[in-house]
Amino acid sequence: MQAAATLFAEHGYDATGVAVICNTADVSKGAFYHHFASKNDLFVALLESWLADLDTRLESIVLEETPFPEALSSMAKMIDEIFLRYRGQILILFEFWMQASRDPEVWNAVIAPFQRYESYFAKMIEKGIQEGSLADMDPQAGARTLISLAVGLLLQGMLLSRSSAGSSSLNGFGGGKPAQKSISILLDGFKRLK
Numbered sequence: 001m002q003a004a005a006t007l008f009a010e011h012g013y014d015a016t017g018v019a020v021i022c023n024t025a026d027v028s029k030g031a032f033y034h035h036f037a038s039k040n041d042l043f044v045a046l047l048e049s050w051l052a053d054l055d056t057r058l059e060s061i062v063l064e065e066t067p068f069p070e071a072l073s074s075m076a077k078m079i080d081e082i083f084l085r086y087r088g089q090i091l092i093l094f095e096f097w098m099q100a101s102r103d104p105e106v107w108n109a110v111i112a113p114f115q116r117y118e119s120y121f122a123k124m125i126e127k128g129i130q131e132g133s134l135a136d137m138d139p140q141a142g143a144r145t146l147i148s149l150a151v152g153l154l155l156q157g158m159l160l161s162r163s164s165a166g167s168s169s170l171n172g173f174g175g176g177k178p179a180q181k182s183i184s185i186l187l188d189g190f191k192r193l194k
Contacts, residue, residue, distance in 0.1 A: 001049065004042050009092040013043060013099050044109045047096050051113050058120065068128030069191075072146075072183055079150060079179035093154060118143045125190075134190050142190060149186060153179050 003025035007016040018039050022032050036042040061074045100110040121143035128134035134142075157178070 001046055005046055005092055008095050013095045040103065040105060043099065044106060047109050067131055068124055068133045069187055071124060072187055076180040076183035079153060080177050117147055121146045149182055153182060
């Protein structure tokens with residue numbers, strides 16, 4: 001899976017064949033097909049693996065029962081950690097989205113998490129409104145705003161890390177902690193909404 005993730009990020013889904021994946025991973029095609037029915041199945045398994053990691057991190061924040069502003073700050077730190085952890089493979093996220101536009105199986109694997117995260121963030125916002133840490137607002141719209149910010153930060157990080165060749169950081173677009181700074185600005189806006 002690691003070999004495939006690297007190859008998909010570097011060359012794209014369409015340009016990466018099963019033979020190249022097997023050669024890079026030093027496994028036979030028989031071994032590949034023992035674990036995956038197709039390249040597409042491997043692709044979806046990669047997406048599900050990444051999302052499982054993200055879900056585990058989000059669940060740990062929920063279990064802490066912290067007020068919304070602190071929980072959101074924890075999530076921003078998590079986004080910055082994800083930038084650093086997956087910096088060489090951020091491009092594969094865009095491969096997931098491109099492939100989703102062409103393949104219903106990948107589409108379902110991509111859209112389900114967006115719906116899950118929208119529901120998750122909407123519930124957090126509702127809790128923030130109830131606890132008085134947020135102004136009254138449409139929780140669904142707030143959730144979509146948070147997701148849009150996260151996706152935008154990923155895109156910005158990918159574009160700017162590629163434009164500054166040789167840069168070892170995705171943090172060139174806002175200082176040391178871009179997600180934390182962006183979430184702080186957004187949170188200030190959520191607090192002031194009337």
